[in-house]
Structures are given as C-alpha cells and as structure tokens.
Amino acid sequence: MPSVRTASGAGRPGSRGILPHVEENGGVGVGPWPGGPEHWPDDPRLDPELLAAGDARNVVDRYRYWRLEAIVADLDTRRHPLHVAIENWGRDFNIGSVVRTANAFAVAQVHIIGRRRWNRRGAMVTDRYQHLRHHEDIEAFAVWAATEGVPIVGVDNIEGSVPIEGRTLPRACVLLFGEESQGLTPAAQEASDVIVHITQYGSTRSINAGAAAAVAMHQWILQHAR
CATH class of the missing domain: 3.40.1280.10 (SPOUT methyltransferase, trefoil knot domain)
Incomplete structure (x- = not known):
C-alpha cells in the first residue's frame, strides 16, 4: 500500500506512490488512483469505488482506499x-x-x-x-x-x-x-x-x-x- 499525502501541496501521481490530495474537498483525502483500473494494486482490502473516485473519509493515511470491513478487521487486531x-x-x-x-x-x-x-x-x-x-x-x-x-x-x-x-x-x-x-x-x-x-x-x-x-x-x- 503506497503512502499518501493529505497536507497542502499535491504530490506527483506515481512518484514513489504519493498521490495528490483532493483540492475540491479542502485538501482532505486523496483523489482517484492514477492510471485507471489497469494500474490498481492487487489488494483485497482496497475498495474499487474509492480507487476510482478518491477517498475523502476521516481516516488516517494507512487506511486510504481500504474497505470499511477491512479497516474494522485491522483495528480488531x-x-x-x-x-x-x-x-x-x-x-x-x-x-x-x-x-x-x-x-x-x-x-x-x-x-x-x-x-x-x-x-x-x-x-x-x-x-x-x-x-x-x-x-x-x-x-x-x-x-x-x-x-x-x-x-x-x-x-x-x-x-x-x-x-x-x-x-x-x-x-x-x-x-x-x-x-x-x-x-x-x-x-x-x-x-x-x-x-x-x-x-x-x-x-x-x-x-x-x-x-x-x-x-x-x-x-x-x-x-x-x-
């Protein structure tokens, strides 16, 4: 799972896995995964809808794009x-x-x-x-x-x-x-x-x-x- 940036100042898509933050949501979260579905990571924890649309949820960076159920399961550990x-x-x-x-x-x-x-x-x-x-x-x-x-x-x-x-x-x-x-x-x-x-x-x-x-x-x- 790549790191993501939520502070001001967009990263370069694909540069060391850093994704641009979402300007239209006040800099909260990250935008769609760069490159389209063919470039999505093969990770069952990730939500295809979030990968396609971006993730502006109130979660820490490590859980960006994760499914709700996957986050709860990880927290349970x-x-x-x-x-x-x-x-x-x-x-x-x-x-x-x-x-x-x-x-x-x-x-x-x-x-x-x-x-x-x-x-x-x-x-x-x-x-x-x-x-x-x-x-x-x-x-x-x-x-x-x-x-x-x-x-x-x-x-x-x-x-x-x-x-x-x-x-x-x-x-x-x-x-x-x-x-x-x-x-x-x-x-x-x-x-x-x-x-x-x-x-x-x-x-x-x-x-x-x-x-x-x-x-x-x-x-x-x-x-x-x-």
Whole structure:
C-alpha cells in the first residue's frame, strides 16, 4: 500500500506512490488512483469505488482506499482492553464525541446505557469503525461487566471520589460516565468498583462530559498503551 499525502501541496501521481490530495474537498483525502483500473494494486482490502473516485473519509493515511470491513478487521487486531460506557437517558450530545475519542484510542467497545438512540453527529462517522453495545439499564450493564470480569471505574467529581492523577487504572476495565447534566446516576455510582475524578483548579463545577472522557481515556493510554 503506497503512502499518501493529505497536507497542502499535491504530490506527483506515481512518484514513489504519493498521490495528490483532493483540492475540491479542502485538501482532505486523496483523489482517484492514477492510471485507471489497469494500474490498481492487487489488494483485497482496497475498495474499487474509492480507487476510482478518491477517498475523502476521516481516516488516517494507512487506511486510504481500504474497505470499511477491512479497516474494522485491522483495528480488531490491536484494540486495547479498555471499554468506555456512558449513560444516555436524555440523548446526551456528548456521546458522539466520546465515540470519536474512543475510536482514536482503539477502545475495545463503547457501551450506551439507557436510550438506544443517540446523536451521532459528533462521532464524525467514527461509529462505523467502533464496536458499540447497548444496555437497557445500569443493572444489565453491571451484569455484563461482572460476566466479563471487567471492573467498572466511574468518573465523576462527587464526594468520596479519588483523583485519577497518579492512580493506576486496571489494564482491563471500563470507564463509566454519566450525562452532562447530572453526572453518574445513583445506580451507576453503586455499580462502580471505584469512582475517580479529574482534579480541577478553576471556578467551574465540572468540565464537559466529552472532554472528561477524553482526559480519562488518555490517562489509561499513558499507563497501558503499547
């Protein structure tokens, strides 16, 4: 698979496999494979439609022209044993952002607890590449975690929580987040094996749920990612 260029400044088609970026899409992605079908690589991972039309998807360069199924299969070979769960009782707009960050960190699964439907705009189509699982309520989610032997780490700045900074997180675990408006519900707090918080130094009572999820996931990444 040749390298591709997505920064400004087009490469020369066929020069060391570098392809021109797509000007009409603001420089995002790459154009059609140069030379037509007779010059396409013999690789079953590649999508003929993308080779013919170009690839402007929100994917890293190594996955340019790859079929969706091939990308998911490749990610499955190197996902982390980290799970992320978020309560969804009022269709929280932050869920899409959480899914997008989970995809960036190769999280095993994102668990949606409560309402099945959620606003996918913030996911920026990354939900197609990320494994999702739905649970009707906290009780069903807790059963799943117990069956899998995955400890639940609640994330909320409530009384009794401990700082996430400097704390060793389990390698296999699930980070549980509440909704933006109320944080972890009492049932979620009860189901958690431990509740951690992100230390704050300003005047605001809390930080955005999507931002908190990103900080907590990266804390795990710093400790366990290879």
